[in-house]
Amino acid sequence: DTAVSQTPKYLVTQMGNDKSIKCEQNLGHDTMYWYKQDSKKFLKIMFSYNNKELIINETVPNRFSPKSPDKAHLNLHINSLELGDSAVYFCASSQERGGGDAEQFFGPGTRLTVL
């Protein structure tokens, strides 16, 4: 009965490859997020997706693209991977109550290593 799940847990790949990370939530939440956590533990929001509206952090390179087939899924596609993309990527979800003021439920994280 996992609330927010991600696959894969670990991902090791070569520079220049394209990869995807999948995220699913079974909480019935209407907003999902992707975060990047670097080696210094800094949690940076990359995207949020609410009721088919995508909100992008403008500092995220366009090599990163989120795709939401339905309300319960938000996948992350990364093209032309670079060494600096190595990090832990967390998916999260929340049930917004008229303005983003809700607890975030995080997935277990995907550790991406680019060689």
Next chain:
Amino acid sequence: GENVEQHPSTLSVQEGDSAVIKCTYSDSASNYFPWYKQELGKRPQLIIDIRSNVGEKKDQRIAVTLNKTAKHFSLHITETQPEDSAVYFCAPERGSYIPTFGRGTSLIVHP
């Protein structure tokens, strides 16, 4: 966008001591003030939150206080235990769907 700062970045205490972590924010429209705990190798999890119409909230050994005028809120942990060792993040929100997390405070509780 929201400018969020957490202090200190590292906090080392003896078991049984109290710990206080402060979070300052810039957006006066922020109305939700959560604290998340991330243990080593695990996901961040909410431990306590407060909304703008409340000045203080307590849950057993942890409490959060809010000063909206000064735009800061603090996490208080009393009678610290080794299992409190973790990284703590604040993430004030105003409903923009772009949460901004502080840079984290690494709390180390020595037995």
